């Protein structure tokens with residue numbers, strides 16, 4: 001869903017670079033590359049993580065998608081983006097991620113805003129303020145439950161235009177989380 005949604009938004013907004021943060025085992029990267037391949041799209045994709053293992057994981061994907069323009073960079077999102085990474089990006093930049101802010105903190109949004117024009121965030125922000133089952137699971141696996149009420153002021157500051165994908169489910173069935181959120185400058 002994150003990949004498909006990012007691609008549709010990219011087409012509408014004339015995006016010129018894709019940026020992924022916290023790629024981990026590169027599962028989401030693989031899904032994105034498959035979507036790009038299916039649609040015959042050649043957006044340059046820069047994949048980052050704080051851990052060097054990402055370079056290997058994405059390297060394996062390069063073999064499967066030789067036509068893809070994919071590069072890797074080490075970036076700790078708790079720090080400003082490296083100059084070499086910035087230099088590679090053509091704006092507008094769409095940054096997508098899944099379960100990475102949960103492992104860093106939402107303060108990283110300040111650094112993310114230095115390079116991204118549009119963000120697609122898949123961190124399951126807690127919408128009610130009351131911790132739910134999945135929040136407890138996050139805590140057990142070393143991640144942080146993130147409360148939307150704490151994320152919202154930062155989004156307002158850096159990415160003032162926002163759309164919550166789950167809005168109707170929240171109203172209709174009281175869904176307690178935000179599965180995916182898109183925000184832009």
Ligand SMILES: C[S@@+](CC[C@H](N)C(=O)[O-])C[C@H]1O[C@@H](n2cnc3c(N)ncnc32)[C@H](O)[C@@H]1O
Pocket residue numbers: 021022023024025026027028029048049050051075076077078097098099100103104
């Ligand atoms: C749960 S994994 C993400 C999985 C991946 N996004 C996916 O959907 O398949 C969390 C990732 O965030 C990365 N990470 C944690 N803290 C980070 C930081 N400060 N800066 C950049 N990446 C970070 C970890 O190294 C790890 O690869």
